[in-house]
Amino acid sequence: MLSCPNCKSKDLGKIGVNQYYCWSCFIELSVNKGKILTHQVEEDGTLSSLDDLFSDDERSIIM
Numbered sequence: 813m814l815s816c817p818n819c820k821s822k823d824l825g826k827i828g829v830n831q832y833y834c835w836s837c838f839i840e841l842s843v844n845k846g847k848i849l850t851h852q853v854e855e856d857g858t859l860s861s862l863d864d865l866f867s868d869d870e871r872s873i874i875m
């Protein structure tokens with residue numbers, strides 16, 4: 813089960829192929845090769861990566 817690495821919420825909406833949106837902390841998640849990539853949507857609509865905030869373990873998907 814996929815959960816948000818930032819807030820641990822499982823309240824994720826699917827927005828595309830391997831792309832999810834966290835309704836709890838409003839970040840975008842995408843899944844690539846078993847890793848969760850995190851992005852914050854800025855006010856001007858650009859995406860900035862939040863991956864530096866999380867360890868590899870936190871961004872791994874546990875099946």
Ligand SMILES: [Zn+2]
Pocket residue numbers: 816817818819820821834835836837838839
């Ligand atoms: Zn979240």
